[in-house]
Amino acid sequence: MDTVQHMARGAGHWLKRLWPLLLxxxxxxxxxxxxxxxxLTLEHLANNRESLRDLIExxxxxxxxxxxxxxxxxxxxSLPGGAVxxxxxxxxxxxxxxxxxxVIAATVGATVVxxxxKTTLRDFLVARAGPRLKRFADGFREDAFSYLLFLRLVPVFPFxxxxxxxxxxxxxxxxxxxTTALGIIPGTFAFALAGNGLDSVVEAQQAAHQSCLAKAGEGGQELCPYGLDPSALLTPELIAGLVALGLAALIPVAVKWFRRRPA
Known part of the structure; x- marks a missing residue:
């Protein structure tokens, strides 16, 4: 009986801790x-842009x-669709x-995660982490501002x-x-600027789609897919700029590392 009560209390304790994650x-x-x-697609946005603009007005x-x-x-x-x-x-x-x-919305959402x-999983991880992971966490926290700014600026890992x-x-x-608010500003405004000129892109895509359908005849829907891919906005120039900003964020870490090296 005591074992059952102990298990029930343990389950209740973990449920109390994990309910935000489970939610x-x-x-x-x-x-x-x-x-x-x-x-959350550009196609849906393009097809409903007039009604959305009327609602906003x-x-x-x-x-x-x-x-x-x-x-x-x-x-x-953590749903896909942030870029859209x-x-x-x-x-x-x-x-x-x-x-x-x-920027405000992404920062708020990221802070919730x-x-x-921090409140539901960190204690569990720390209790089971080995000394190597603990040393990594300590080193990361020591230069957390530079590391996080780099990770926000350079889209190496998923958001x-x-x-x-x-x-x-x-x-x-x-x-x-x-670091979240500062790091996402360049990429966010690059995509917002692209969105500001989306009308011309949509019209060009729709014209090309209709032209392809007219030439293809029957079965044209399969031969002429209509799509707007937000990843196409990640041009090499934009990626290079974000990488440069990210490397600049790591300069304090590099300076500290060189200063610690023995003469």
């Missing part, structure tokens, strides 16, 4: 199961608040307002992973929020 996973699973995440502040909320929830649930939403922000609200709203990881890892490694809250 995020449950909501994300529901959205994927219902297929709602499929609406009539209820600007409410629409902007809804955009920020949807973006923050998308990031918090950033482009949509520039497309619907202009590059400046859309860019600022995207950080807090959930959700960079949101999760600092919470597990015990990075300070202020450092995490500041």
């Amino acid at each position: 995020l996973l449950g909501v994300a699973g529901l959205i994927v199961a219902m297929g709602w995440h499929r609406y 009539g209820h600007y502040l409410l629409a902007l608040a809804a955009f920020v909320a949807i973006y923050a929830v998308t990031v918090a649930l 939403l950033t482009i949509a922000g520039g497309f619907l609200f202009g590059w400046l307002t859309g860019g600022i709203a995207s 950080y807090l959930v990881a 959700w992973l960079v949101n999760l890892a600092p919470g597990l490694l015990g990075v300070a809250f202020g450092t995490y929020v500041l």
Whole structure:
């Protein structure tokens, strides 16, 4: 009987600790199961751009608040679609307002992931981590600002992973929020600027699609797919610029390393 009560108390303790994580996973699973995440595409944005603009014109502040909320929830649930939403922000609200709203929303959503990881998973990880992982975490925290700024500027790892890892490694809250907000500014505004000129891209794509259908005849839908890929906006010049900014963020770490070297 005592063993059963002890197990029940243990299960209740872990459920109390893990409920934020379980809630995020449950909501994300529901959205994927219902297929709602499929609406986060450039095609859907392009096909409904007139109705969305009419809605914004009539209820600007409410629409902007809804955009920020949807973006923050998308990031918090680690759903795909962040790039599409950033482009949509520039497309619907202009590059400046859309860019600022995207930075705020992405930072809020990423902070939710950080807090959930820190409060629900970090103790479990620390209790089972070996000395090598502990030394890595200590070294990461020592130069957390530079490392996180580099990871935000350079899209080497998935956004959700960079949101999760600092919470597990015990990075300070202020450092995490500041590096997230600063690090995503260049890429966010690059996509918002692209979204600001999306009308011409959509019209060109639609004209090319219709021309292809006219030439292909029957079966043209399979031969002439219509698609807008946000990854195409990651030009070599943009990637090179982000890498340069990321390397600049690591300069303090390099200077500290050289100073520690024995003469």
